[in-house]
Amino acid sequence: MKLWGGRFEKQTDGLVDDFHSSITFDKRLYKQDIQGSIAHATMLGEQGVIPTADAERIVEGLNGILEDVDGGRVQFEIDAEDIHMNVEKLLIERIGEAGKRLHTGRSRNDQVALDGRMYTKDEAKRVCSLLSDLCRVLLRIAGENLHTVMPGYTHLQKAQPITLAHHMMAYFQMFTRDMDRMRDCYRRSDVMPLGSGALAGTTYPLNRERVAELLGFSAITPNSLDGVSDRDFMLDFLSAASICMMHLSRFCEELILWSSHEFRFVEMDDAFSTGSSIMPQKKNPDVAELIRGKTGRVYGDLMGLLTAMKGLPLAYNKDMQEDKEALFDARDTLVKSLVVFTHMLDACRFRKDVMARGAEGGFTNATDAADYLVKKGMPFREAHAVIGRLVLHCIKENKALLDLTLPELQEFSLLFDQDVFEALSMRACVDLRNIPGGPAPEAVQASIDAGKAWLEGFSI
Ligand code: ARG
Helix, strand or coil: CCCCCHHHCCCHHHHHHHHHHCCHHHHHHHHHHHHHHHHHHHHHHHCCCCHHHHHHHHHHHHHHHHHHHCCCCCCCHHHHHCCHHHHHHHHHHHHHEEEEEEECCCCCHHHHHHHHHHHHHHHHHHHHHHHHHHHHHHHHHHHCCCCCCEEECCCCCCEEEEHHHHHHHHHHHHHHHHHHHHHHHHHHHHCCCCCCCCCCCCCCCHHHHHHHHCCCCCCCCCEEEEEEEEHHHHHHHHHHHHHHHHHHHHHHHHHHHCCCCCCCCCCCCCCHEEEECCCCCCEEEEHHHHHHHHHHHHHHHHHHHHHHHCCCCCCCHHHHHHHHHHHHHHHHHHHHHHHHHHHHHHHHHHCCCHHHHHHHHCCCCHHHHHHHHCCCCCHHHHHHHHHHHHHHHHHCCCCHHHHHHHHHCCCCCCCCCCCHHCCHHHHHHHHCCCCCCCCHHHHHHHHHHHHHHHHCCCCC
């Protein structure tokens, strides 16, 4: 007999049990569900809504169930539909009459909203801690490579020299924004919905603030309809997860490119690479490729839930049961990706010599050559044209700017002087970009210091 079986004359068809039961996946919420029930029962007892002795029995029974589920001694039932009814059913089996009082003034609709919020809070916190591990690795690499010159790109064409530290700190910015977004998701999840009932609140004198306090929530939801039908906090998690995966995916793409024979900027550790079943020489960046690939499934989770929610009238609709698999899948994918990526990056060996050589080709100092003429008094637009002609000349001669002699340079502009050779060195090109946010070692060191302080001050 179902817990809601009173008004039914027939058993549920087995096909329906199989189709609509969520226990196969929402059993993952057992801890949140039981803790939520413990808080609810405690408050019911305190408020005199149920006898104190019953509340105590319920709490004791629920603690026993929690222990048994933790210890793998509980078999959930598919025809008890979901985690909420499985726990309630077990409780009634174990403690009898008192157990039947647990669901007073509560609905599965506010219960599932509660569990989802508790889960999302925990996982947003976990993701932040994984992101801060990753950020620390980035700070280490940046700190060790303030002077490691490499080419910076636009359109995947060499553009201007930068440093590896500067490049790493660009990712540091992205991942700290991800932390900020996850903290925001935590803040919006941190609102307690119990007391919303099925949709219209309840007639019992529940103390919602007390339940919030027992469960460590900062506030209670201000509207019962919204309390049970809001899944924005999950969408916040999925959006933040999608953006974070996009950042990981871009980083992976660069590591894949950089470990190719054409670039050779990085040597991935053997422990994070894989071989080929046929080509003995191969060492493939499978881990990075897989993270890039898995980004698509997290976007899919976000799009799936956005689409499931888009036409729903207030308040709860069963469509919303689709929220959990999306949330769990995105969480699992993100957590696994972050962990393996952080270890993989930590073990990467950067080839400073190849990077430095890479910075020298491709006229990466052409902008600096134009700037040189500007500093000698030429208007920038004119300098751009002069250096454009100079570059064309060098391409035809198969030379770099610094291969030319001073008289050759002076054929293009008499403003060129002996000091041009120092001004156009890769080192000078980087060092002179000493502007906040720029690649000069001093500027990057300032951004490392600010980043460290930000990480240390971060809390949820
Ligand atoms: N298993 C349901 C879900 O995941 C719980 C809420 C069920 N509420 C209901 N009225 N059928 O959404």
